[in-house]
Amino acid sequence: MSQAEPAATGADTPRRNLLAQLEIDTRLLGMIGAFIVVCLVFNVLTDGRFLTPRNIFNLTIQTVSVAIMATGMVFVIVTRHIDLSVGALLATCSAFMAMTQTVYLPQFFGIEIGNPLIPWITIAAGIGVGVLIGCFHGWLVGYLGIPAFIVTLGGLLVWRNVAWFLTNGQTIGPLDAGFLKLGGINGTMGETWSWVFGLVAAAFSLWALFSARRNKISHDFPVKPMWAEVALGAIVSGAILGFVAILNNYEKPARVLAREFEARGLTMPEGYTEAYGIPFSVLLLIAVAVVMTVVATRTRLGRYIFAAGGNPEATELSGVNIKNLTIKVFAIMGALCAISAVVASARLTFHTNDIGTLDELRVIAAAVIGGTALAGGIGTIYGAILGALIMQSLQSGMAMVGVDAPFQNIVVGTVLVVAVLIDIIYRKRIGD
Amino acid sequence: MVDRSGTPLVELRDISISFGGIKAVDSVSVDLYPGEVVGLLGHNGAGKSTLIKCLSGAYQKDSGEVLINGKPVEINNPRDARDHNIETIYQTLALADNLDAASNLFLGREIVTPLGFVNDAKMEAETRKIMGRLNPNFRKFEAPVSALSGGQRQSVAISRAVYFNARILIMDEPTAALGVQETKMVADLIEELRKDGIGIFLIDHDIHSVMQLCDRASVMKNGQLVGTVNVDEVTEDDLLSMIILGKAPEKAA
Ligand SMILES: Nc1ncnc2c1ncn2[C@@H]1O[C@H](COP(=O)(O)OP(=O)(O)OP(=O)(O)O)[C@@H](O)[C@H]1O
Numbered sequence A: 001m002s003q004a005e006p007a008a009t010g011a012d013t014p015r016r017n018l019l020a021q022l023e024i025d026t027r028l029l030g031m032i033g034a035f036i037v038v039c040l041v042f043n044v045l046t047d048g049r050f051l052t053p054r055n056i057f058n059l060t061i062q063t064v065s066v067a068i069m070a071t072g073m074v075f076v077i078v079t080r081h082i083d084l085s086v087g088a089l090l091a092t093c094s095a096f097m098a099m100t101q102t103v104y105l106p107q108f109f110g111i112e113i114g115n116p117l118i119p120w121i122t123i124a125a126g127i128g129v130g131v132l133i134g135c136f137h138g139w140l141v142g143y144l145g146i147p148a149f150i151v152t153l154g155g156l157l158v159w160r161n162v163a164w165f166l167t168n169g170q171t172i173g174p175l176d177a178g179f180l181k182l183g184g185i186n187g188t189m190g191e192t193w194s195w196v197f198g199l200v201a202a203a204f205s206l207w208a209l210f211s212a213r214r215n216k217i218s219h220d221f222p223v224k225p226m227w228a229e230v231a232l233g234a235i236v237s238g239a240i241l242g243f244v245a246i247l248n249n250y251e252k253p254a255r256v257l258a259r260e261f262e263a264r265g266l267t268m269p270e271g272y273t274e275a276y277g278i279p280f281s282v283l284l285l286i287a288v289a290v291v292m293t294v295v296a297t298r299t300r301l302g303r304y305i306f307a308a309g310g311n312p313e314a315t316e317l318s319g320v321n322i323k324n325l326t327i328k329v330f331a332i333m334g335a336l337c338a339i340s341a342v343v344a345s346a347r348l349t350f351h352t353n354d355i356g357t358l359d360e361l362r363v364i365a366a367a368v369i370g371g372t373a374l375a376g377g378i379g380t381i382y383g384a385i386l387g388a389l390i391m392q393s394l395q396s397g398m399a400m401v402g403v404d405a406p407f408q409n410i411v412v413g414t415v416l417v418v419a420v421l422i423d424i425i426y427r428k429r430i431g432d
Numbered sequence B: 001m002v003d004r005s006g007t008p009l010v011e012l013r014d015i016s017i018s019f020g021g022i023k024a025v026d027s028v029s030v031d032l033y034p035g036e037v038v039g040l041l042g043h044n045g046a047g048k049s050t051l052i053k054c055l056s057g058a059y060q061k062d063s064g065e066v067l068i069n070g071k072p073v074e075i076n077n078p079r080d081a082r083d084h085n086i087e088t089i090y091q092t093l094a095l096a097d098n099l100d101a102a103s104n105l106f107l108g109r110e111i112v113t114p115l116g117f118v119n120d121a122k123m124e125a126e127t128r129k130i131m132g133r134l135n136p137n138f139r140k141f142e143a144p145v146s147a148l149s150g151g152q153r154q155s156v157a158i159s160r161a162v163y164f165n166a167r168i169l170i171m172d173e174p175t176a177a178l179g180v181q182e183t184k185m186v187a188d189l190i191e192e193l194r195k196d197g198i199g200i201f202l203i204d205h206d207i208h209s210v211m212q213l214c215d216r217a218s219v220m221k222n223g224q225l226v227g228t229v230n231v232d233e234v235t236e237d238d239l240l241s242m243i244i245l246g247k248a249p250e251k252a253a
């Protein structure tokens, strides 16, 4: 019922250029390019200290907390909402979990400090609290029709101070030793397991590429040429294994190793070395990223989230319960705030009042730099994570170069605005 | 000729709905038999879209009754309407611009794999099939529907309504954005669907095509029903005067 479009873009026209053949999202490529430029510039400015295994290791563990929340913020922004309370929610979850492991469980449930169940119970309870608060936000927004901006602005004040009341304003620590393993440097996979993980991940991505191709062929859809497929597979698995190799090159300092041997009642053999490998917190981020990507692209929930962002009325007329969807989106955000709270407090090794302060801005900035459109309907999980990584690189790089803190913030703020401007120009150019 | 001796497929009885004190639909009753096309006519703002939205679940009526196959039913939301095999092509088309044709066609009713994941490849294949029938020129399967022309978007909305085997089809100005050839294809489609025993409510401002496609026509004015006529028994001028003057001809059906 429409005019014929002989030269339509689409499956049937021959691919024009290399990028199109590889079917790589040019936007993603631009972001990776920007990230590489940032890294190289700082590497020059710091005389090569920026791109050392040690600094890359630190950069990744510093990024995890914001990146985890940024993946949830993608859903929130895609559905045309906003969440200004994530930093405060993180603080409430962190306070609750700190109290759970140091006070509630030992005192009220008779579970001794040091019991191996403590971290698991704590994390489950923390996620429960996050989900509950998220549901409450979603209910206020979806069912009562209060704009998310207002609900979460109120939430920012409320939850920051609920956290204060939970702990009486005190710093809570030290936290459970098992719990601390999710903080970064205190819990890593070690060299061998990191390689195992890297190989499995590379194999899995190759399998995913292959099965996607097979699925397309089975439906007679056009596929990209075999060489493009092979090149993509090589790039992806190369990146994964390269990342593992870098983290496996960061060796534990001798005094750390000596302490570890001492704790086991042994003495360290002469010349013994050991690398950190992949931190558990990074593993957690990878798991969150995979799950959230699957939810976004492969499930009905994800489909409805994007549809609701594109046209809420149409989505409702298609039989989707938008109010319920809003609750789900905020509940996911709450769960991710709790997971971030685990990582953030474990990295500090204690809970403080100001944990997560200003995180809402970092998280929103990460999502937006990562290509999430505030108008709704557009955004990717990997983009938000890359956005978080770019922000963290800027911040750490400037700190290493010795830029004053106020000036760091000026740069980060400017970058946010410029990134959005570039995105707007880019989208206009490709007519999106 | 349509057999109107049995129970009607749909009966809307004394439907009223108002927005902020203004009666958009005021005690309107219409019915629809299997294999019948009933046209809804009236000036802009007469209440046609509002009336059918009470049937499609987009609005909740203030009072009145909806009967399907003679049984009273409650339609509180679009899901209820779908459960009664009511499909609607809205005047506004109701598409999510950021999604592609297949995602829109299956929105709310995705095909899933045994593991519960959406099966995009299968949905695209099905979309290609139905589009091949309804609009063989359609090529833009990968692009978001925001990249489609008005007519292409319309064909996505139409194929969505047709794909799921509707028993009752509501078409609110389905040809508004279509070219001559495409309008003809919709007319053929309506003819084909009616032969399958589907009942169709057709809202259209073009009296000529209503005369051609419909068995009966109901005319509304200012939220009220002027009358329902067999199109065979009236002239275009009769319909025109019903729409403009709000006067039913002497021999109303
Ligand atoms: N959601 C709403 N809120 C307030 N008023 C509404 C709403 N929907 C419709 N109306 C009013 O109800 C009346 C009937 O509108 P409706 O859309 O049913 O007209 P229509 O017959 O479909 O007109 P058209 O031919 O222009 O499509 C109009 O006066 C309109 O302003």
Ligand SMILES: [Mg+2]
Pocket: B048, B049, B050, B091, B172
């Ligand atoms: Mg209308």
